[in-house]
Amino acid sequence: MSWLTPQVAATLIAIAQAIVILLAAVLIGAVMTVVERRLLGLWQDRYGPNRVGPFGSLQLVADMIKIFFKEDWIPPFADRRLFVLAPSIAMASLLLSFMIIPITPGWGVADLYIGLLFFFAMAGINVYAVLFGGWASGNKYALIGAMRASAQTLSYEVFMGLALMGVVATTGSFNMRDIVAAQADLWFIVPQFFGFCTFLIAGIAVTHRHPFDQPEAEQELADGYHVEYSSMKFGMFFIGEYVGMVLVSALIVTLFFGGWQGPWLPPILWFAIKTGVFLVLFILLRASLPRPRYDRVMSFGWRICLPLTLINLLVTGAVILLNTSA
Amino acid sequence: MSVGTPTLEAAAKRAPDDIVEALRQQFGDAITCEQASLTGMPVLWVARDKLLKVMGYLRDLSDGFRMLFDLSCIDERLRSHRRGLPDADFTVFYHLLSINRNRDIMLKVGLAESDASLPSCTAVYVNANWYEREVWDMFGVEFRGHPRLARILMPPTWSGHPLRKDYPARATEFDPYTLTVAGQNTEQQALKFDPESWGMQRERDGSEFMFLNLGPNHPSAHGAFRLVLQLDGEEVIDCVPDIGYHHRGAEKMAERQSWHSFIPYTDRIDYTGGVMNNLPYVLAVEKLAGIQVPARVETIRVMMAELFRISSHLLFLGTYLQDLGAMTPVFFTFTDRQKAYEVIEGITGFRMHPAWYRIGGVMQDLPRGWDRLMQGFLDWMPARLREYEKAMMENAIVKERTKHIAAFTTDDALTWGVTGPNLRATGCDFDLRKKRPYSGYQNFDFEVPLGHNGDVFDRGQLRIDEMRQSLRIIQQCVNNMPAGDYKADHPLTTPPPRERMLQHIETLITHFLQVSWGPVLKSNESMQMIEATKGINSYYLTSDGNTMSYRTRIRTPSFPHLQQIPSLMRGGFVPDLIAHLGSIDFVMADVDR
Numbered sequence: 001m002s003w004l005t006p007q008v009a010a011t012l013i014a015i016a017q018a019i020v021i022l023l024a025a026v027l028i029g030a031v032m033t034v035v036e037r038r039l040l041g042l043w044q045d046r047y048g049p050n051r052v053g054p055f056g057s058l059q060l061v062a063d064m065i066k067i068f069f070k071e072d073w074i075p076p077f078a079d080r081r082l083f084v085l086a087p088s089i090a091m092a093s094l095l096l097s098f099m100i101i102p103i104t105p106g107w108g109v110a111d112l113y114i115g116l117l118f119f120f121a122m123a124g125i126n127v128y129a130v131l132f133g134g135w136a137s138g139n140k141y142a143l144i145g146a147m148r149a150s151a152q153t154l155s156y157e158v159f160m161g162l163a164l165m166g167v168v169a170t171t172g173s174f175n176m177r178d179i180v181a182a183q184a185d186l187w188f189i190v191p192q193f194f195g196f197c198t199f200l201i202a203g204i205a206v207t208h209r210h211p212f213d214q215p216e217a218e219q220e221l222a223d224g225y226h227v228e229y230s231s232m233k234f235g236m237f238f239i240g241e242y243v244g245m246v247l248v249s250a251l252i253v254t255l256f257f258g259g260w261q262g263p264w265l266p267p268i269l270w271f272a273i274k275t276g277v278f279l280v281l282f283i284l285l286r287a288s289l290p291r292p293r294y295d296r297v298m299s300f301g302w303r304i305c306l307p308l309t310l311i312n313l314l315v316t317g318a319v320i321l322l323n324t325s326a
Numbered sequence: 327m328s329v330g331t332p333t334l335e336a337a338a339k340r341a342p343d344d345i346v347e348a349l350r351q352q353f354g355d356a357i358t359c360e361q362a363s364l365t366g367m368p369v370l371w372v373a374r375d376k377l378l379k380v381m382g383y384l385r386d387l388s389d390g391f392r393m394l395f396d397l398s399c400i401d402e403r404l405r406s407h408r409r410g411l412p413d414a415d416f417t418v419f420y421h422l423l424s425i426n427r428n429r430d431i432m433l434k435v436g437l438a439e440s441d442a443s444l445p446s447c448t449a450v451y452v453n454a455n456w457y458e459r460e461v462w463d464m465f466g467v468e469f470r471g472h473p474r475l476a477r478i479l480m481p482p483t484w485s486g487h488p489l490r491k492d493y494p495a496r497a498t499e500f501d502p503y504t505l506t507v508a509g510q511n512t513e514q515q516a517l518k519f520d521p522e523s524w525g526m527q528r529e530r531d532g533s534e535f536m537f538l539n540l541g542p543n544h545p546s547a548h549g550a551f552r553l554v555l556q557l558d559g560e561e562v563i564d565c566v567p568d569i570g571y572h573h574r575g576a577e578k579m580a581e582r583q584s585w586h587s588f589i590p591y592t593d594r595i596d597y598t599g600g601v602m603n604n605l606p607y608v609l610a611v612e613k614l615a616g617i618q619v620p621a622r623v624e625t626i627r628v629m630m631a632e633l634f635r636i637s638s639h640l641l642f643l644g645t646y647l648q649d650l651g652a653m654t655p656v657f658f659t660f661t662d663r664q665k666a667y668e669v670i671e672g673i674t675g676f677r678m679h680p681a682w683y684r685i686g687g688v689m690q691d692l693p694r695g696w697d698r699l700m701q702g703f704l705d706w707m708p709a710r711l712r713e714y715e716k717a718m719m720e721n722a723i724v725k726e727r728t729k730h731i732a733a734f735t736t737d738d739a740l741t742w743g744v745t746g747p748n749l750r751a752t753g754c755d756f757d758l759r760k761k762r763p764y765s766g767y768q769n770f771d772f773e774v775p776l777g778h779n780g781d782v783f784d785r786g787q788l789r790i791d792e793m794r795q796s797l798r799i800i801q802q803c804v805n806n807m808p809a810g811d812y813k814a815d816h817p818l819t820t821p822p823p824r825e826r827m828l829q830h831i832e833t834l835i836t837h838f839l840q841v842s843w844g845p846v847l848k849s850n851e852s853m854q855m856i857e858a859t860k861g862i863n864s865y866y867l868t869s870d871g872n873t874m875s876y877r878t879r880i881r882t883p884s885f886p887h888l889q890q891i892p893s894l895m896r897g898g899f900v901p902d903l904i905a906h907l908g909s910i911d912f913v914m915a916d917v918d919r
Contacts, residue, residue: 040653040654043654044653044654044657044658045657045658045661046657140536140538140539141538144538144560144900210651210653211651211723213651222544222545286653287653287654288652288654288717289651289652289721289723290647290650290651290652290718290721290723290724290727291650291651291652291723291727291901292651292723292726292727293726293727293899293901293902294560294899294901295560295899296726
């Protein structure tokens with residue numbers, strides 16, 4: 001056992017952790033597809049999927065089998081290379097972002113110095129997935145969806161970054177573990193309330209969740225940018241959306257709700273509970289709200305959210321200056 | 327005599343009509359004949375070359391006939407009882423309506439088969455466009471000067487004109503249907519949209535327009551409806567509705583079904599309206615037969631029709647909100663519809679298409695305990711309606727999506743032949759249940775809700791208010807259901823009451839004849855308009871003294887409502903278009919028939 005130096009052991013443990021977190025993220029994303037349908041059913045006075053296994057618990061397995069064995073069809077008029085590339089980007093960029101999230105004091109993939117910036121970069125890359133998917137499909141509905149998605153994501157990412165600058169300025173670091181540590185006494189939801197509001201909105205918009213699902217807008221665009229996708233390529237877009245949801249929930253928890261911190265329960269449970277609350281919030285929004293018009297979504301972003309984040313940042317800066325000079 | 331059922335004598339004895347007199351003075355010999363009928367309006371035969379002048383005159387009268395309510399044709403070649411009518415192989419008829427005078431007039435033009443053409447009246451009434459296309463499609467009558475006389479209900483590749491009497495009515499009279507690969511390609515090619523043929527530009531200032539096919543299969547097209555959009559970004563520059571994908575030839579079927587056996591077909595015209603569809607048909611037949619139904623029948627009919635109005639409006643509300651992106655309300659409205667269907671099922675034994683009205687009555691008497699069942703529904707609904715208002719109609723996003731979107735004025739509505747809730751949303755107080763009560767509506771106490779802006783919001787809110795009024799009407803039915811027979815005591819009541827059929831040989835023979843051959847109705851013409859779920863639905867029946875109808879014209883509200891879409895949507899956004907489609911409340915079966 002001479003090769004098992006502490007260094008190698010640490011590396012192996014890190015790899016194992018990374019694999020576990022990766023699988024957990026995908027699995028939770030997949031489970032969310034079923035959880036969402038069950039919850040929607042609950043709120044809509046119906047059952048939702050309850051036929052496969054006890055209480056529908058095996059629905060996910062059935063869905064998986066179905067989606068894996070469906071015909072993987074690429075339309076003859078599609079741009080083949082981009083068409084195949086798009087869903088991989090959609091899935092990969094979001095999964096990579098999980099890397100920066102400190103789940104518990106001991107768990108997490110990478111402790112990056114620029115943690116938060118890495119997330120912004122990945123969210124930026126994610127736009128390409130939608131754009132490529134919509135363009136390569138050679139379908140007009142997909143194209144309109146892609147145009148909407150890129151315009152929307154670009155505008156909302158502007159203030160998504162700015163919304164978090166208050167947190168970064170207060171902590172003095174982009175590192176996620178530092179940010180969690182800085183919330184030991186007071187969660188950032190209190191001093192950074194407006195930052196939280198705008199980040200939540202931007203997070204919904206960036207993951208194309210209802211009511212910001214204009215890129216998909218079933219009633220208008222018949223599913224938008226992924227209308228031509230089938231089988232597992234569609235599955236990757238689909239699971240990708242849920243992975244995005246989990247990611248944004250986890251980020252909100254880490255940045256504004258003290259991450260894993262909390263009394264009595266072990267950190268992992270605190271993290272899971274807090275994240276779960278936001279996941280349910282995402283679904284509740286979908287169940288309860290109609291969809292605003294696309295141009296209103298854009299003007300809401302630029303005219304209300306962006307000024308709000310700027311003011312928030314300004315006030316935060318002023319407070320920090322006051323405190324340091326005193 | 328009640329208001330809804332004038333007899334032949336009453337029609338003949340009617341005092342000389344001021345409008346007919348005025349027309350005779352103005353146009354003299356151009357009015358070739360005044361036809362006596364049971365349609366309840368003057369029916370004038372007009373010389374072909376004077377038609378447009380007469381129409382223009384009627385439209386521009388003070389309180390004139392602003393709406394072209396209906397336009398279609400009759401193939402007269404096999405008609406044996408014509409009683410001194412002018413010679414004609416084809417008769418094109420124009421049914422004009424004046425809201426302010428609350429009266430109608432029908433103009434007819436006779437055409438010879440060798441010269442089946444007449445001037446298009448699209449310059450006088452814009453909404454004649456689709457109606458004339460339909461007449462051309464179905465009868466091969468040509469309209470000179472029509473902007474685009476193309477097929478509308480049949481595929482562009484079709485040959486023949488189906489409603490002509492020499493066109494076969496049964497599938498067995500044709501060769502078996504085949505579709506080859508080449509045939510499929512031809513059909514598809516024929517459906518390809520060609521912007522130039524519609525006078526559309528392909529580009530503007532160097533940037534290309536997108537032509538987007540919305541439908542025939544699209545989640546928000548509410549059936550097989552195709553709309554070709556000319557888009558600049560998301561702005562709709564122009565659009566072209568394309569209908570006919572749900573055409574089943576109901577009017578042709580009526581010509582080979584007995585008066586009695588056509589009733590189930592009417593259920594499927596507006597398939598969300600159930601027995602509401604039976605009503606104009608049986609009322610029109612009863613006019614021909616001279617049947618006066620007992621008060622109990624009238625009340626039962628009103629009650630069931632209003633119940634179906636609620637059911638249809640609930641479907642509307644759920645899908646309307648779903649088109650605005652709210653996914654949950656539709657499940658709640660379907661829960662309510664289920665409650666309505668439990669009552670309908672208990673009373674009629676069927677759910678969507680009960681075909682429950684009969685000539686001279688209804689199929690059977692109300693079952694024991696029907697009132698408790700109905701009361702349960704009446705108690706359930708009001709709180710739910712309030713909930714929909716609180717959760718959705720008062721929601722800021724819903725308001726922002728619907729207020730001042732796709733708005734039109736009463737004038738526009740009349741120009742395009744818009745009726746029903748969509749007309750009343752513009753503030754025009756025209757509800758046939760009040761203005762021309764039929765089936766005993768004059769005995770009920772209810773209000774007619776009106777809108778103000780004629781926009782998507784008003785069209786939605788108005789239907790919620792209408793449901794409340796319908797509940798009021800049903801409550802009055804439950805409280806005051808008259809005693810009596812559920813069928814009229816008349817030889818033409820079809821089928822005759824079963825209890826008597828089992829005991830009297832005369833009734834048994836009548837029953838046998840009516841069920842095997844069908845009742846024979848005297849030759850005449852009758853018409854009944856009703857305030858159906860989606861607007862004014864009317865049946866214009868021509869009897870040639872036979873067991874079957876000679877011609878059944880079904881005027882449905884959804885047809886003109888779709889024709890109006892392009893005039894509203896130019897300059898709107900795609901989401902506005904979807905919101906408008908959701909607010910029209912149409913079903914394609916009601917459009918194509």
